[in-house]
Amino acid sequence: MGDRSKARTTTTSRDVVIAELRQRILDLSIKPGSSVSENELANQLGVSRTPVRESLILLAGEGLIEIYPQVGTFVSRIDPAAVADAQFIREALETASLRELVATIDDGQIGTLRDILDQQQLAVRSQDVDRFFELDEQLHRTMMDLAGHDSAWTVVRSARAHLERARRASLPVADTLGRMLQQHTTIVDRLSSGSTDEAEKALRSHLREVFHDINEVKAQSPEYFANGRSRPTRRAHLS
Amino acid sequence: MGDRSKARTTTTSRDVVIAELRQRILDLSIKPGSSVSENELANQLGVSRTPVRESLILLAGEGLIEIYPQVGTFVSRIDPAAVADAQFIREALETASLRELVATIDDGQIGTLRDILDQQQLAVRSQDVDRFFELDEQLHRTMMDLAGHDSAWTVVRSARAHLERARRASLPVADTLGRMLQQHTTIVDRLSSGSTDEAEKALRSHLREVFHDINEVKAQSPEYFANGRSRPTRRAHLS
DNA sequence: GCACCAGTACTACCATACAAGTACGCTAGT
DNA sequence: ACTAGCGTACTTGTATGGTAGTACTGGTGC
Numbered sequence: 259m260g261d262r263s264k265a266r267t268t269t270t271s272r273d274v275v276i277a278e279l280r281q282r283i284l285d286l287s288i289k290p291g292s293s294v295s296e297n298e299l300a301n302q303l304g305v306s307r308t309p310v311r312e313s314l315i316l317l318a319g320e321g322l323i324e325i326y327p328q329v330g331t332f333v334s335r336i337d338p339a340a341v342a343d344a345q346f347i348r349e350a351l352e353t354a355s356l357r358e359l360v361a362t363i364d365d366g367q368i369g370t371l372r373d374i375l376d377q378q379q380l381a382v383r384s385q386d387v388d389r390f391f392e393l394d395e396q397l398h399r400t401m402m403d404l405a406g407h408d409s410a411w412t413v414v415r416s417a418r419a420h421l422e423r424a425r426r427a428s429l430p431v432a433d434t435l436g437r438m439l440q441q442h443t444t445i446v447d448r449l450s451s452g453s454t455d456e457a458e459k460a461l462r463s464h465l466r467e468v469f470h471d472i473n474e475v476k477a478q479s480p481e482y483f484a485n486g487r488s489r490p491t492r493r494a495h496l497s
Numbered sequence: 498m499g500d501r502s503k504a505r506t507t508t509t510s511r512d513v514v515i516a517e518l519r520q521r522i523l524d525l526s527i528k529p530g531s532s533v534s535e536n537e538l539a540n541q542l543g544v545s546r547t548p549v550r551e552s553l554i555l556l557a558g559e560g561l562i563e564i565y566p567q568v569g570t571f572v573s574r575i576d577p578a579a580v581a582d583a584q585f586i587r588e589a590l591e592t593a594s595l596r597e598l599v600a601t602i603d604d605g606q607i608g609t610l611r612d613i614l615d616q617q618q619l620a621v622r623s624q625d626v627d628r629f630f631e632l633d634e635q636l637h638r639t640m641m642d643l644a645g646h647d648s649a650w651t652v653v654r655s656a657r658a659h660l661e662r663a664r665r666a667s668l669p670v671a672d673t674l675g676r677m678l679q680q681h682t683t684i685v686d687r688l689s690s691g692s693t694d695e696a697e698k699a700l701r702s703h704l705r706e707v708f709h710d711i712n713e714v715k716a717q718s719p720e721y722f723a724n725g726r727s728r729p730t731r732r733a734h735l736s
Numbered sequence: 737g738c739a740c741c742a743g744t745a746c747t748a749c750c751a752t753a754c755a756a757g758t759a760c761g762c763t764a765g766t
Numbered sequence: 767a768c769t770a771g772c773g774t775a776c777t778t779g780t781a782t783g784g785t786a787g788t789a790c791t792g793g794t795g796c
Contacts, residue, residue: 268566268787270749296778306751311778312554319558327507328757328778343648350593351586409582413652492759492777507757509779535748545781550748567748567787731746731789 272309275299279313283322283333284419286427290335290482291490294323320416330492335484336424341472344417349465351414352398353458355405356445360454367404368450374400375443382435390435391426397442401449421468427479428471438467511548514538518552522561522572523658525666529574529721530729533562559655569731574723575663580711583656588704590653591637592697594644595684599693606643607689613639614682621674629674630665636681640688660707666718667710677706 279299282288299310314331317323321340325331334340374397381390395418402411441464448457476483518538521527535553539546553570556562560579564570573579613636620629634657641650680703687696715722 270566272749293777295776297776307778308750308752312551315551315555316558319555325778326758327509328776329759330777340648343646346593346646347590347649347652350589354585354589354593407582407585409579410586413586511779532747534746536746546748547780547782551779564748565788567746568789569747 270309271305272312275303275305275309275313276316278303279317280322280419283317284422284426286423288333290333290423291484293330293332293490293492296331320419322419330490332490334420335490336420336472336475336482337484340420341424344420345465345468347417348414348421349462351407351410352402352465353461355402355407355410356449356458356461357454358407359401359405360449360452360457363404363449368446370404371397371400371446371449375439375446378439378442382439385435387435390438391422394438394442421472424472424475424482425468427475427482438464441467509548510544511551514542514544514548514552515555517542518556519561519658522556523661523665525662527572529572529662530723532569532571532729532731534570559658561658569729571729573659574729575659575711575714575721576723579659580663583659584704584707586656587653587660588701590646590649591641591704592700594641594646594649595688595697595700596693597646598640598644599688599691599696602643602688607685609643610636610639610685610688614678614685617678617681621678624674626674629677630661633677633681660711663711663714663721664707666714666721677703680706 279288288294294314296307296311296314300307303310314323314325318325322334323331324334374393378390378393378397381393398414399408399411402408402414441460445457445460445464448460518527518533527533533553535546535550538549542549553562553564557564557570561573562570563573613632617629617632617636620632637653638647638650641647641653680699684696684699684703687699
């Protein structure tokens, strides 16, 4: 639910390729700035160029891929300006949802959110980073769902993609997950107590934490970032 | 400027097809719910099915098109839920931009906005509807530009597309344009006087006017709307 | 008259072949 | 040693043929 664009019932191989590519880009299996050739991907995935190509076009629409005709296709570098924009979009949509949610939320819904927090607690104890971020996405999405804006999540997810790449690359410091969980807890607490302004404030500062992570990544992996106006070179994919 | 996805310099025929299709969908040359076949479009536009197909996939990503594998491709009907979502997104992003803009705007920028208002005044006098809405887009976009969020405009434009189809279909009542202009003027006035909350209020109620137009269209052209969960029929394109 | 069933015509999906264009590397000339 | 220029190998763009699957239609049995 919540994805209005899912107008079909069957699964095409294009769908598979899109999911696979998005996954690889987000978890940095394919590094920002590296080239991705249609032929190469087609061979790897065992399909023809057509579905690969169509997937790349769609991902280019989301800004994760850049296509230069007759030159090559590249994974977008992390652009500080794009990151700032993505952050702005995410912040605007999530805080607006939150304000509406405060007025309508009931005890059962609060229970749903607290369940997610409990599971995050477990993930923190076992230091399961992947699980934690999976739950992070689930929490944020659920809050928008409950506010009745599940379809706006598509936009947030797209914006989030640009931010998430950076976050995943940052070394998870021991207490990072714990601090994030605490922030989540604060948000839900204020949400359940009906303090609109305070809840918004907590959410906003929580979302802005990502800038800290990004600067950290930029320090240790500057090649992931788009510093100049230059385009990646064709043989950038050689690792 | 303002379109980060424009990573290329050459113009491919896919670009042309995309622009043409988006235009036709927005101005209702192709009616909501009608089918668009790859073959048919390819013949009409004098290109092969490939660029047409790729364009349709991209537009499906924006929600303007729905593709059912092995069944057909259809122009999205106007979905009230989607409209509400689009409105929410637009409102959240534009008001957030406006609040930031109040703090940073200078006299020159205010002048730029007032120039647009003057041109709208002319459009109202000559009852040039197309020109008026062109300037409407320009005004809203410029405000986001000035706030430094030009790239978020891409999102707003996508959301706006769902709203705009309805608005274009509504009969332009004599004083509609005049009323909209007055609202624009109020927003810019409050923006220049630094009244953040009042400016936001004016913008918000201005944006919500679209619901009035949409209800009007729904009354006279209910077939444009997605009332049930049913999918359009294949021969829906017979006019 | 109505319901069911099979055939046909249409759809988008995928694979493949060809065309247009760019970048890189080698070679020849300076 | 260095630079200019050309050729090759690579890229994406476009065109087209065949395939799998669905919807509509006409006929048949009830």
